[in-house]
Amino acid sequence: MKRSRGENIFNVFNIIILLIVAFICLAPIWHVFCASVSDPAMLLAYKGLLLKPIGEITMNGYRMALKNGSIVRGYMNTLCYVTSATLIGMFGSVVTAYALSRKDLLLKNQLTFLLAFTMLFNGGLIPTYLLVRNLNMLNTVWAIIIPNCLSVYNIMLLKTSFSSLPDGLIDAARIDGAGHFKTLTNVVVPCSKGILAVISLFYIVQHWNSWFHTAIYVTDRSLYPLQLLLREIVVMNSQSALELAGEDGELSLARELVKYAVIVISVLPMMVVYPFIQKYFVTGVMLGSIKE
Amino acid sequence: MKKPLRQRIKRDLKMNKSVYIMLIPVLIYFIGYHYVPMLGIITAFQDYKIKLGYFKSPWVGLEHFQRFFGSMYFWRLLANTFSISLKSIVWSFPLTITLALLLNELHNKAYKKFIQTITYLPYFVSMIVVCGLVKDFTKSGGLIANLVGIFTGSSDSLLTNPNYFQSIFVASGIWQNLGYGTIIYLSALSAISPExxxxxxMDGAGRWKQTLHITIPSLVPTIVVMLVLRIGSIMSVSYQKIILLYSPSVYEKADVISSYVYRIGLQEGTEYSFSTAVGLFQSVVNLVLIIAANKISRKLTDSSLW
Incomplete structure (x- = not known):
């Protein structure tokens, strides 16, 4: 088809505008990456946006970060918390979604309301804090893993997917004498691998980036996840967070490098994961998924 | 025809006993972690002391609410909450929709995918890192501080200037959510019939006319739903981000209801009862707004959250 001149001009402009938008989205992240391998002395003097590393490329930031006890422990803590919270969350979500997708469940609507209402109203920050405190859970692993381990939103997404499985499939398993648990593990779960992968990735991203409830419930530094260390290093600019040893001048240079290296280390796993879920985003943000 | 209730319960228990058993831990979680704190709201009407607990702390009725409504904080917090929310709505809606329309006009699939992948990226960066970057760029001598300095003549830290705080907050939010926000519109756009x-x-309409008379009208229902629901949650500002970014010098413009609750309840003070009351005020207004928004959305467009 022939294109008019106006259309051609528009196409070129469109491509350029979108390129600029993409640049703005990527530039700060790229800047941090470049900074993490730049010469620290030149970095401190440089005031602009980094498009490429300046000075000799150095891995010192990463070397120091990976040798730093607090950072390694924080990373390990985060890995443990994310794994356990995601496993618990997935188990709870699958079971709940299966229950709510049973059409003959008598209390189905009441249970759905019980869950959905928590999305609209909650006790608030202080009553929830007092609950955790009264249960003596402050400064325990439980206070980190249990809060928010089940997302009603994810449950509803799973439920919608389970409900769309053909009825005959589940009925056949039931007629063959399989109990609900067996039907769930042998029929429903194997038939829903795609959506299960997506929901677990949603949980992983959520837990990987979460920090607020941990900041309120946990003061014991040995339990800190990576995000709380990051808060001290990059947001509060705390001097003591890293417990680096060395000469004063060297120290402030080192701190600058380590700061950027730690950001890269913390962001990298999510950057690797997300292209895999990208095509499922649409499922995740579709309206009406909660509607019955 | 429905069978009598007793028979239905009997049948349900026989058929679905194991389903209910599987649900027990989930119910314990929701009742324990979500509904028990709702009972804890009674603190708002007490003078709660940790030592005395819920049962022995003295009742004070509506005293905390009266104190809050009468304080200078009430209007300031309300004004900041609304101001930040409105600014973010006014900027993010047109920008997101424009980006979605521009992406939709791309014919090269690979290029479209490329742009989408990059613009979704910031959504996956953690809030801590985003706020760290914001601080880094807006500190005195930082990249954005220098840019602004060209126009204002001073390259002081921007984040400690009350006049800039809300703009920085809104702009960084847009940076993080712009790409991800287009998804809902793109999926609505892809549903438009090619016919x-x-x-x-056939009628001789060019691309601009097609956009004006087909694309945009087809997007209107989605836009209306998103807008109504966003206005319904106008009271919820991402206070976690506020807490990371603000400092006493910008409280007058940055403090919102939930950051105030956090500060007086947990961070600086332990006024459990008073801050619970302030939090409850917000939750109730939130609930009313979102229910109203849902009703309006259903009336206008037939689509709603529930």
Whole structure:
């Protein structure tokens, strides 16, 4: 088809505008990456946006970060918390979604309301804090893993997917004498691998980036996840967070490098994961998924 | 025809006993972690002391609410909450929709995918890192501080200037959510029937006319739903981000209801009862607004959250 001149001009402009938008989205992240391998002395003097590393490329930031006890422990803590919270969350979500997708469940609507209402109203920050405190859970692993381990939103997404499985499939398993648990593990779960992968990735991203409830419930530094260390290093600019040893001048240079290296280390796993879920985003943000 | 209730319960227990058993831990979680704190709201009407607990702390009725409504904080917090929310709505809606429309006009699939992948990226960066970057760029001598300095003549830290705080907050939010926000519009755009465009082309409509008369009208229902629901949650500002970014010098413009609750309840003070009351005020207004928004959305467009 022939294109008019106006259309051609528009196409070129469109491509350029979108390129600029993409640049703005990527530039700060790229800047941090470049900074993490730049010469620290030149970095401190440089005031602009980094498009490429300046000075000799150095891995010192990463070397120091990976040798730093607090950072390694924080990373390990985060890995443990994310794994356990995601496993618990997935188990709870699958079971709940299966229950709510049973059409003959008598209390189905009441249970759905019980869950959905928590999305609209909650006790608030202080009553929830007092609950955790009264249960003596402050400064325990439980206070980190249990809060928010089940997302009603994810449950509803799973439920919608389970409900769309053909009825005959589940009925056949039931007629063959399989109990609900067996039907769930042998029929429903194997038939829903795609959506299960997506929901677990949603949980992983959520837990990987979460920090607020941990900041309120946990003061014991040995339990800190990576995000709380990051808060001290990059947001509060705390001097003591890293417990680096060395000469004063060297120290402030080192701190600058380590700061950027730690950001890269913390962001990298999510950057690797997300292209895999990208095509499922649409499922995740579709309206009406909660509607019955 | 429905069977009598007793029979239905009997049948349900026989058929679904194991389903209910599987649900027990989930119910314990929701009742324990979500509904028990709702009972804890009674603190708002007490003078709660940790030592005395819920049962022995003295009742004070509506005293905390009266104190809050009468304080200078009430209007300031309300004004900041609304101001930040409105600014973010006014900027993010047109920008997100424009980006979605521009992406939709791309014919090269690979290029479109490339742009989408990059613009979604910031959504996956953690809030801590985003706020760290914001601090880094807006500190005195930082990249954005220098840029602004060209126009204002001073390259002081921007984040400690009350006049800039809300703009920085809104802009960084847009940076993080712009790409991800287009998804909902792109999926609505892909649902438009190609035949409509075909017919328009037959009638001699160019691309601009097609956009004006087909694309945008088809997006209106989605836009209305998103807008109404966003306005319904106008009271919820991402206070976690506020807490990371603000400092006493910008409280007058940055403090919102939930950051105030956090500060007086947990961070600086332990006024459990008073801050619970302030939090409850917000939750109730939130609930009313979102229910109203849902009703309006259903009336206007037939789509709603529930």
């Amino acid at each position: 409509l465009y075909e017919a328009a082309r």
